[in-house]
Amino acid sequence: MATTSREPRDSDVYDEAVRGTCDDASLCKRYAVSIGYWDDPYLEYFVRLPKERKAPEISRGYYARVRGVNQLMTAFLKKTECNCQIINLGAGLDTLFWKLKDENLLPKKYFEVDFPSIATRKIHTIKRSQPGLQPLCHHRCRPSRAAQTRGEPEEMQPGPPVRLPTLLIAECVLIYMTPEHSSCLLRWASSTFLASMFINYEQVNMADRFGQIMVENLQSRQCHLVGVEVCRSLETQKARFLTTGWETVNAMDMMKVYSCLxxxxxxxxxxxxxLDEKELLEQLMQHYCLCWATKDSPRLGLADIGL
Structure with a gap:
């Protein structure tokens, strides 16, 4: 492997590179939405339509990602009858809150966690948007020390109730944390909440040549995948949950997820x-995966959730 789990020496440069991935992903989603891959009337408040055309395989990959995560999340919300909470880790410019509001699927509590600069930017956009987003915010959004994605959450104001069934979502977040830090986060989540589910979307099969090229491309932008060693295979992805207190775990590469939609x-x-190059799409999809793990002391049936 081309990278190790050690932290980059210049953490400020590294953090800035990681923050840059938020804009990259948001632009790709904005383009896909503009073409009609899925509906998201709120994304335009946060992201301008990119001038350049995105490759179809990129848009199809984001389609599978959005649809796959949404299917699992919706199953959790229906299983708990929305008597639950969502903690969106590394939420970036995600518009999930408004989507759930439109679908009458809002949980009792909803938290977003990210870098303070990204959270502040998002809050500023919400407050200045009239009448699109602000009425739903109720002026209760504010950044806190919990808006940091690298390490165990230190505080959440107000804190998430431990007895409320909890869904944690992380999309391309854990790979930017050392295995030690991500294990600490997963162990905290499994030991804190009585009933919980963790949805993790990120890279997989990174030990082959295609995976190495992905790593090298990001390294050239000072974006080091310090957690890449856990992304060697679906088995290593599942092991990270089973060794940190989770009871069940499933993992699929995105080609398999695509076939389940x-x-x-x-x-x-x-x-x-x-789409001219279907082989490239398959290679990309085989190097990303969707994992979901559950811990269910009250026996709500969370282990039955699947695609």
Whole structure:
């Protein structure tokens, strides 16, 4: 492997590079939404439409990511009848809160965690948007020390109730943390909440040549994947949960997730843009995965959730 689990020497440069991935992902999502891959009327408040065209395989990858995470999340919300809370780790410019509001699926509590600069930027956008976003914010959003993605959460104001079923979501977050830090976070989550589910989307199969090229490309931008050793395979992805107190864990690469999505909607999506290089799409999808783990002391049936 080209990288180790040690922290980069210049943490400020590293943090800035990680923060940059928020804008990269948001621009890709904004373009995909503009083409019609999925609906998100709120993203335009946070992200301008990119001038350049994004490759179809990138948009299809984001489609699978958004649809896969949403299916698992919706199953959790229905299983708990929304009597639960969501903690969105590394939320960036995500518009999940408003999506759930529109679908009448808002949980009792909803937390977003990210770098203070990103959280502040998002709050500023919400407060200045009239009338699109601000009425839903209730002026209760504020950054805190919990808006840091590298390490165990130190505080959340107000703190998440431990007895409320809890869904934690992390999309391309843990790989930017050392295995020691991500294990600490996962152990904290499994030991804190009586009933919980963790959805993790990130890289996998990173030990092959394609994975190494991905690592090298990000390294050239000072973005070091310090947690990449846990992303060697689906088995190492599952092991990280089983060794930190979680009772069940499932893991699929994104090609498998893609095959589990509703066929009618996939057919609609595939008709939006012609895809010339299907092999590249398959390679990309085989190097990302969706993992979900559960711990369910009250026996709510969380282990039955799947795609």
């Amino acid at each position: 509703p066929p009618a909607d996939v057919k609609r999506m595939e008709a939006l843009e012609f």
